[in-house]
Amino acid sequence: MFFPLLLQRLRILHLEPSETDHWQMCGALGLDPSSTVIERVDTLDRFKQRLTDGLHDIVVSAYHCDGFTAMDAWEVLLGMPGRQPAFIVLSRSASEAEAIDAVRRGACDFVRKSTLSQLARVMLRALDASRIRTAKEDSQAELAGSVERSTELNEYLRKCIEEERQAIAREVHDDIGGSLAALKSDLGWICKQAKEPDVLAHANAATEMLEHAIGASQRIVQDLYPPVLERGIVAAVDWLAGSFEQRTGVKTAFTSTHEVIHAPEDVQLVAYRTAQAALTTIARHAACSEVRIDLSDGENMLTLEITDNGRRLTRAELPERPRALRGLGARARTVDGRLAIRNRGGAGTSIILSVPLVPVEGSLRTARLQQT
The missing domain is CATH 3.40.50.2300 (Response regulator)
Structure with missing residues (x-):
């Protein structure tokens, strides 16, 4: 049978x-x-x-x-x-x-x-x-393992990129910045010693170009890995807000629940990069006249909210948006956080980052911290 x-x-x-x-x-x-x-x-x-x-x-x-x-x-x-x-x-x-x-x-x-x-x-x-x-x-199980391995790889790549950015920032600041400062000093001496009008004119023009180069190198350093982060996330986001207003002319208000918010270094970096990417996108696409940035640490949660009064940005538009906003959700998840994009009535968009200040038990971030 x-x-x-x-x-x-x-x-x-x-x-x-x-x-x-x-x-x-x-x-x-x-x-x-x-x-x-x-x-x-x-x-x-x-x-x-x-x-x-x-x-x-x-x-x-x-x-x-x-x-x-x-x-x-x-x-x-x-x-x-x-x-x-x-x-x-x-x-x-x-x-x-x-x-x-x-x-x-x-x-x-x-x-x-x-x-x-x-x-x-x-x-x-x-x-x-x-x-x-x-x-x-x-x-x-195989799919879950593949996703976990992909997440770990992405996190490792981000870490490598951040370390490389930090190394380049130090190189630009210490070597190029130092050389430009020395060159500015020499041009200043030439301007003082120059007798010929043509020589003085060329020296002054070179000095103006050098000032531009120094400013550009400082902006590059700030974009790569801002030294202001060493003063904490509140000071760093405050600096971003002021720099954004000065550069774009868009009125920018920044508020924080405390003058100093204590948060792990990886959380601060994610918050800074989120604010940086959000402001970059606002400057290019929002067509707004006001921006508000709120930073808080209530209930053991770091919350960063960037709101503009310009054109609404929907989640469906994200694939079409510049790379500044892409990957922010994945970056947030590396520190157990989440990213939300909300519309404000008829106009304006809010980008909200929420990150627990205490690592979530069983999360990838907790496992990473235990390994170190």
Whole structure:
């Protein structure tokens, strides 16, 4: 017969207090009760031990056992590590309500002992369902692992980029900035010593160009890794607001709940980059006349909100927006935070960053901190 030949390649664990019922089930399946394919246990402790000792493809359990039910065995099975075998309830006296409850709680199927001829077909169907479920779980686990690895890689790349930006900022500030300052001093001496009008004119023109170069190098340093962050996130965002207003002419108001907000260095950097990217996008696309920046640390949460009164920006537009706003959500998640973009009535957009000041238990950030 087809079914017994297939079943002989499986390992079946039969939880059954009655040896007679066990023999009847083996007969219905065309199996020898002494075969290694099928094994009977009659206590919950023995059931748990056999689950621990070996791998089984199918568990068939009587509903009413001595001192427990099939649902108690099901709970034991759920608590076991590793792959779960298909679980079928086989009963003579269980009620319809008990049968429905067994399937609702996760059993693959319910078979009456009076219809043992159907058991082989039910077992094969349960095996197929179990294989599909296992494949789905494996696929989901693989996908979750891939996402986690991708997140870790992105975070590592961001960290490398920030370190590189910091190194370049130091290089520009110390070497190029120092050279430009020395050159400015020499040009100042030339201007004082120059007698010829043409020489003085060229020296003054060179000095103006040099002032422009010094200003550009300072802006580059601030964009790459601002030294103002060493004074804390409040001072850094305040500087951003003032610089934005001076550069664009857009009225910019900054408020903070405290003069100093204590936050981890990675959180401060994410907040600064978020404010920097938001202001860059506002300057290029919002067409606004006012910007408000609010920074707070209530309820152990750092919250940064940048609001303009210009053209509304919807989340659907983000893929079309410049790279300044792309990736802010992913950057926020590296410190357990989240980013929200909200419209303010008929005009204006708010970009809101919320980051817990205490790392979330079990998060990637917590794991990273524990490793360091």
